[in-house]
Amino acid sequence: MENHQRVDDLFSNFSFDSPAEYRAFLKAHARALMPLEQLAMPDSPRLPQLMEDLASLGETLPEPLETTAHAGEGFRWGALYALEGSRLGGAMLERRVPAGLPRAYLNSVHGQGSWIAFQQALDEAADGGGQDWIDNAIQGAQAAFALFAAGAAAERVSSHG
Template sequence: MTAVQKLRASTAPDHDIVDAAFGGFDLADRRDYTAFLIAHARALPAVEAAMAGIAGLPATPARTALLADDLAALGVPMPPPLPFAIGPAAAWGALYVAEGSRLGGIMLAGRVGQGLPAAYLSARHGTGAWRVLLAAIDAAVLGEDAIAAAVAGARATFALYAAAAGVAPDDGPTRPGR
């Protein structure tokens, strides 16, 4: 198995938890959509900031500013991000999750209510960029120790998103403020 295949297989349960947590938001409803964006704003900026300090990661377009713009259009300031730190080997897993969420966002963008801002969810990869990113992960994450570190980084990133969405360990998904 490649590093990406091991990342995908090893973190499938974590991915399912985050999908379930964020899947409960009605993106056509202004209030729910705002809560969805606030939850993302508690996670994404922390992940992007942590990855920015890691040498050797491929450059990817940041989405924090798009998220801040969407929240501003809804009249909401950016919330403080949750704490998050990642080491160089684990950062590859964080990158996998953060850029995978970009793909998920494209699928969700069509569910955003008419008239609501959707720049954050509409931010796509360039043509072929996802495949290039996966190839970069496979080329950089070599050996069982590196794969284990990347898996730990991916799990930490999924856990951050779950916490931002109000998922408590062993409690299942809950939505903040509800």
């Protein structure tokens, strides 16, 4: 998915070599995570862990990005797909975090079998929802990726002037 690659590219520009860069990375995620978790209602939200990491670095939550409210269940599942998938990326990124920096957010990975269970639940919901549901789910995932991209762009601007 093109939007996913764009988000990966934007976040790959954040270096974890300094606390300031890592703070910017976490704040970029926070800007998107706040509205997305409110919209998607994940079973295991990660905002508390993100707040914990930011507090450990002397930061508070930044202003959240605005998202268009969408009542469709397919849209919610699409956003949830992007959120849950970002846990997989977080597990990979956690390895780059230097010793001494907090990792609660990136360590918020899926329990054994839970990613597969999520995918099965998503498939079942899609099977019962029809083409409109699937179209809305794609829109939800794209909206989630766009929020993460906007968060990354906002923090690149604020941390680099």
